[in-house]
Amino acid sequence: MxxxxxxxxxxxxxxxxxxxxxxxxxxxxxxxxxxxxxxxxxxxxxxxxxxxxxxxxxxxxxxxxxxxxxxxxxxxxxxxxxxxxxxxxxxxxxxxxxxxxxxxxxxxxxxxxxxxxxxxxxxxxxxxxxxxxxxxxxxxxxxxxxxxxxxxxxxxxxxxxxxxxxxxxxxxxxxxxxxxxxxxxxxxxxxxxxxxxxxxxxxxxxxxxxxxxxxxxxxxxxxxTGVGNCHVYVDRAADLDKALPLVLNAKTHRTSVCNAAESLLVHADVAEEFLPRVVAALQEAGVTIHGDDAFGSYDDVVVATDDDWGTEYLSLDIAARVVPDLDAALEHIRTWSSGHTDAIVTEDQGAARRFVAEVDSAAVLVNASTRFTDGGEFGFGAEIGISTxxxxxxxxxxxxxxxxxxxxxxxxxxxx
Amino acid sequence: MxxxxxxxxxxxxxxxxxxxxxxxxxxxxxxxxxxxxxxxxxxxxxxxxxxxxxxxxxxxxxxxxxxxxxxxxxxxxxxxxxxxxxxxxxxxxxxxxxxxxxxxxxxxxxxxxxxxxxxxxxxxxxxxxxxxxxxxxxxxxxxxxxxxxxxxxxxxxxxxxxxxxxxxxxxxxxxxxxxxxxxxxxxxxxxxxxxxxxxxxxxxxxxxxxxxxxxxxxxxxxxxTGVGNCHVYVDRAADLDKALPLVLNAKTHRTSVCNAAESLLVHADVAEEFLPRVVAALQEAGVTIHGDDAFGSYDDVVVATDDDWGTEYLSLDIAARVVPDLDAALEHIRTWSSGHTDAIVTEDQGAARRFVAEVDSAAVLVNASTRFTDGGEFGFGAEIGISTxxxxxxxxxxxxxxxxxxxxxxxxxxxx
Missing domain, CATH: 3.40.605.10 (Aldehyde Dehydrogenase; Chain A, domain 1)
Structure with a gap:
């Protein structure tokens, strides 16, 4: 037969x-x-x-x-x-x-x-x-x-x-x-x-x-189902003490899953303060950073290409970029996100509202790790997959x- | 270009x-x-x-x-x-x-x-x-x-x-x-x-x-959207005084639409009483009946082939068949329905319950004309189409x- x-x-x-x-x-x-x-x-x-x-x-x-x-x-x-x-x-x-x-x-x-x-x-x-x-x-x-x-x-x-x-x-x-x-x-x-x-x-x-x-x-x-090129955007109004553990959790809590973060965007206004902290913390956790010029000024950061912005690593790698403003972050996500999960870290209600409204993904998170996009975490009790x-x-x-x-x-x- | x-x-x-x-x-x-x-x-x-x-x-x-x-x-x-x-x-x-x-x-x-x-x-x-x-x-x-x-x-x-x-x-x-x-x-x-x-x-x-x-x-x-080979099944427990206008409405109210009836099934126990009435009423309304042997014994009824059971006429034609029981009606609908709308006429709660549970169509109606499957009739106010x-x-x-x-x-x- x-x-x-x-x-x-x-x-x-x-x-x-x-x-x-x-x-x-x-x-x-x-x-x-x-x-x-x-x-x-x-x-x-x-x-x-x-x-x-x-x-x-x-x-x-x-x-x-x-x-x-x-x-x-x-x-x-x-x-x-x-x-x-x-x-x-x-x-x-x-x-x-x-x-x-x-x-x-x-x-x-x-x-x-x-x-x-x-x-x-x-x-x-x-x-x-x-x-x-x-x-x-x-x-x-x-x-x-x-x-x-x-x-x-x-x-x-x-x-x-x-x-x-x-x-x-x-x-x-x-x-x-x-x-x-x-x-x-x-x-x-x-x-x-x-x-x-x-x-x-x-x-x-x-x-x-x-x-x-x-x-x-x-x-x-x-x-x-499932392809997740997930972003965390750290806004100018982010509480950096929340942002740091959140980025680490999103990237390193479990790397082989579709809701792991694969890209980090940081607003230029907080780059000077946040970059040294996040680079050190990620590298200490064993993460290889594929960065733009701003990130590239730190030791052991690999130069990112367009391939990096579009890659679902599923490993201890992250693409990282400094953006001049929220609009640029939204444009980056519109261009590269797989439409699975994207998160903003901000204390600014207006920025959060815009991010939620304009990011066209299955899940949009404010001040929460991308790892929460999950049937179990959402309280569904069972999950057959995550539709994108x-x-x-x-x-x-x-x-x-x-x-x-x-x-x-x-x-x-x-x-x- | x-x-x-x-x-x-x-x-x-x-x-x-x-x-x-x-x-x-x-x-x-x-x-x-x-x-x-x-x-x-x-x-x-x-x-x-x-x-x-x-x-x-x-x-x-x-x-x-x-x-x-x-x-x-x-x-x-x-x-x-x-x-x-x-x-x-x-x-x-x-x-x-x-x-x-x-x-x-x-x-x-x-x-x-x-x-x-x-x-x-x-x-x-x-x-x-x-x-x-x-x-x-x-x-x-x-x-x-x-x-x-x-x-x-x-x-x-x-x-x-x-x-x-x-x-x-x-x-x-x-x-x-x-x-x-x-x-x-x-x-x-x-x-x-x-x-x-x-x-x-x-x-x-x-x-x-x-x-x-x-x-x-x-x-x-x-x-x-839209292909409708819709059935009306007149059960042994049908109120024939409801069934007759319902069949006529489903077939003749508007023939060019997807929720018009295209096939009529009649339980054998009521065939002797219902067939002369429904054949006369349909023919008087200008409908050509494509019937099985039972319907074929009436004047001007065309002999139906398998093509008729599967056809969406969108015209003043109807395929018609006498079935020995509810199971045979369900089997006919399972085989030939396009999954748009199918209706049962019955006063028997058990038969209605089985028909509703077992007919796998977008809309299943009891004692109502197939013409009701419509966004306007359902109160939606506007309709882009009917998904099948x-x-x-x-x-x-x-x-x-x-x-x-x-x-x-x-x-x-x-x-x-």
Whole structure:
């Protein structure tokens, strides 16, 4: 069977299974999520053995240690995955929520209610915990899911999905609501992107290259996630004692994540006072500064090029520039931001107001670290990714963002 | 200049102009909308003269009278367009609306607020009134708009846009928030579909062919609108005295619209009583019935093929079938519906509940004509189209559906 035929077959099965799932009660879904968590713990040896195969293969291929660390599962990480499923069980069911409703002048009852999409395709890289997270979030939001993880994690993903499917079936729902996309080649990804009508939405999670290729080639509607070239702008009216720890936190708290800061802009009026402090603090934390001329006058600062302004480093690097005023900061961000998260540090209400109004990003922060743009931090309880597009969902996506809506209209023989 | 370069240039100008529009107050936008309405009336001779050119060209080309009627403008229709702009001025401004908000446990203030998309591309056929409607809705929702109407209406559209742009500029906003897409060829449509990054969303309005081609070829995110293969299902528990006028209204009230009924399903238990009544009433109203065997036993009923079940006639034709039970009705709708609007006629609460839950369409109606799926009827005040997709917006789209959102987070030096 061709990759396309194989993918269409699982998508068709997902479509059929999604109908029953869409009608499942919250009680059924929550019981299933707990059963999935129980099964992951009960069959941990099986999953860890499969994961050991992936790790051994990666080591033989000379994969860098930090990538292998992302790939590796432990009893502790499995416990985290199980807890994640239980956490999703504890969240409100978005399906059936009445978004708006009322009675029209002619007596028709009108309600807009949340309904599942149907079938969701997830394309993601490396970390096998995403397999359980995505399965849990999709199941709770009433969607069948087709999972296409990294081929480097194929044994782990196959084992996790086998365990989850058994738990789903034992709980009385159809196992086909959770499926792996068959095939390791790019052909299977391509087939998934072309399964319009069978797959309702595709969510790519990973590097810029993966996301760009999905956006360009998919005929299935896509929700873009995650590329974060995030800025911190230290205004002339900044409280520098707040600005310093904030910049450090945004850059160094965790470097491999999309909400880490990648660029620092400093107003010229505070440069003389702030630059020595921030350069010293960043360098002490191990950060390489890619700076403009002003930053370049400090030791060990690398000269920045336009490439630096546009780069999501995901490492202990930061691009840094002094700007003459707020307008220049806004212009820099308009030119280079990926539209994920940008922050201003200021005590000036007018500057904050302008920054919030004019920066066109999923999240705009005042006097807070970029690291707060996160479903967990926002209190959503679970997150499938962070959308950087404007259609449907923007910013961290929780359970409600994994649904569509339907208008229900009740009359008594009404005609126009 | 190539079509692509020309389109990118207007899109770039729209992008720049959209920034000022995004910051405009409701008062500024409403004053501009009234100025646009005033200008259309004040310069009606100019617009009608341009329209007369389009009509003369269409007549010379042998265009059918019903298409020419859609193309033709009159003083009355211009007055309707002006009133439409004033109606939009009277609607609440969606921009800045707080969708949700609160204070997190750590004291961060979190708000999700509505913001404009930025630049909206409209691709539409025939009726020149759409030009003013779309310009008004986009302006009120803070979006710059690129209008690509039918080439048969090119003189009318050019005149309307010239009038509207003058009014926009005289009101103090940038004229480039309303622009025509240059060029008449398909190349300009193609360039619009490829202007990802410059254009935020494309909304095609027109026939299935147009919409399909935009969905397949566009790299700009698309909101699909309008194809309506709508069903009315008359259940065994239907009140036939309600069902008869409802079927007639859904089919004959206006045939050229997407919410007109195109298929009739009748439960076998009521077929003997209902078929003679509904066949007679539909035929008396001039409707051609494309029926299955049961309907085929009546005079003048044409034999239906699978093509009929899948056709959006947009004319005085209806496909008709007797089904053995509710399950068969649901299966027929699942197979053939375009996901726009489907209605059940029943007094049985259980049947209504199943139909509402299981029919996967933008609008599901109980004991009401399909003709009610409409932004005006739903009380939205203005409608840019009816989305038949599941991402972002589903069903009639009013002003809020023409916006994205942004998270605004206010702290006081918060770090993680």
């Amino acid at each position: 061709s990759a396309e035929a194989a993918v269409r077959e699982v998508a068709q099965r997902a479509r059929v299974a999604s109908r029953g799932l869409a009608l499942a009660t919250r009680a059924q879904k929550d019981a299933t999520l707990h059963a999935m968590a129980d099964a992951l713990l009960a069959r941990s040896e099986e999953v860890l053995a499969a994961n050991a195969e992936d790790v051994a293969r990666a080591e033989a291929d000379g994969t860098p240690p930090n990538i292998i660390d992302r790939l590796r599962l432990t009893d502790e990480r499995l416990a985290g995955m199980a807890q994640g499923l239980r956490d999703v069980a504890g969240l409100a069911d978005p399906v059936g929520e009445v978004v708006r409703g009322g009675v029209l002048a002619n007596g028709l009852e009108l309600r807009q209610v949340r309904v599942p999409f149907g079938v969701v395709g997830m394309i993601y890289e490396a970390r096998p915990n995403v397999t359980a997270d995505a399965a849990g979030i999709c199941l709770k939001s009433g969607n069948a899911v087709l999972l296409r993880g990294s081929s480097s994690a194929r044994s782990s993903n196959a084992a996790i999905v086998a365990v989850l499917r058994d738990a789903v079936a034992a709980s009385g729902l159809e196992a086909d609501v959770v499926q792996l996309v068959p095939g390791d080649s790019h052909d299977s990804v391509k087939a998934l992107m072309r399964a319009r009508g069978l797959v309702d939405v595709l969510i790519p999670r990973g590097g810029a290259g993966l996301i760009q290729s999905v956006v360009n080639d998919s005929t299935v509607p896509v929700i873009e 597009q404007k259609l449907h969902a923007r910013g961290p996506m929780g359970l409600p963002e994994m649904t569509s809506t339907k208008y229900v209209v009740i009359g008594d023989g009404h005609v126009r | 190539s079509a692509e370069a020309a389109v990118r240039e207007v899109a770039q100008r729209a992008r720049v102009a959209s920034r000022g529009l995004a910051l405009a107050t409701r008062a500024q936008k409403d004053a501009t909308l009234h100025a646009m309405a005033d200008a259309l009336l004040a310069r009606s001779e100019e617009v009608l003269a341009a329209n007369a050119e389009d009509v003369a060209r269409a007549e010379a080309d042998g265009t059918p009278p019903n298409i020419i009627d859609r193309l033709r403008l009159t003083d009355e229709r211009l007055a309707g367009m002006a009133q439409g702009l004033r109606d939009v001025a009277g609607l609440a401004d969606p921009v800045g609306e707080v969708v949700r908000g609160g204070v997190l446990a750590n004291g961060l203030e979190l708000r999700q607020v509505r913001v404009p998309f930025g630049v909206v591309g409209m691709i539409y056929e025939a009726r020149p009134n759409v030009t003013a409607d779309a310009a008004g809705i986009c302006l009120k929702s803070g979006n710059a708009v690129l209008l690509r109407g039918s080439s048969s209406a090119r003189s009318s559209n050019a005149a309307i846009v010239a009038v509207l742009r003058d009014a926009v500029a005289a009101s103090g906003l940038e004229a480039d928030v309303v622009q025509l897409v240059p060029g008449d060829s398909h190349d300009s449509v193609k360039a619009l579909m490829r202007a990802r990054g410059l254009v935020d969303v494309l909304i095609p309005r027109g026939g299935a062919g147009l919409i399909q081609s935009v969905v397949n070829d566009s790299t700009v995110p698309v909101i699909e 997709q599941k991402l972002h917006a589903r069903g009639p789209m009013g002003l809020p559906e023409m916006t994205s959102t942004k998270y605004v987070v206010i702290g006081d030096g918060h770090v993680r």
